[in-house]
Amino acid sequence: MAQLCPSAAIEGVCIAELQAHGDERGRFTEVYRKEWFPQRSWNALQWSRSESQQGVLRGLHYHHCQADYWHCGMGALRVGLFDLRRSSPTCGQGQVIELDQEILRGVFIPAGVAHGFYAVTDATLFYLVDAYYDGTDEWGVAWDDPDVGLSWSIAGGPILSPRDLANPRLRDIPTQELPS
DSSP, rough: OOEEEEOOOSSTTTEEOOEEEETTTEEEEEOOGGGSSSSSOOOEEEEEEEEEEBBBBEEEOSSSSEEEEEEEEESSSEEEEEOOTTTTTTTTTTEEEEEEEOOOEEEEEEEEEEEEEESSSSSSEEEEESSSSOOOOOOEEOOTTTOOOOOOOOOOOOOOOOOHOOOOOOGSSGGSOOOE
């Protein structure tokens, strides 16, 4: 059974400290149970896999209608989170979480929390979402925006997609595009 740790920085973010059971043959880890998470109405619909080479940074992305649950299956990731929800008591707060194949964790990210990751090594991220992909509900904010202020601890410049390079700064996003 996982030990759940609500984020002290962002309301609704929950870190699952997973338990591995192993012997000389390998190990078994229960990665996800719906009952672990605070949104009991959360209906996980799609399980996806993202592979990234060392140095890639993906994000920051956010959704109005989609929550995510992330687990690093291989390698090491540095996850950046920032609460954009205008009605949240933690609006404007950020957090960086380490995920890797050895320190077994899952992280639940509510809708409205911007999220991204930096691949510290070649890495594979598995993520479960509660809404099918909808390009009209995918938004972005610059990963290095000083108003977001995430401490990525990256040496050198990360590898970004053209889309993520074009993400606007927070101050340039119209209020109506931010989650309520």
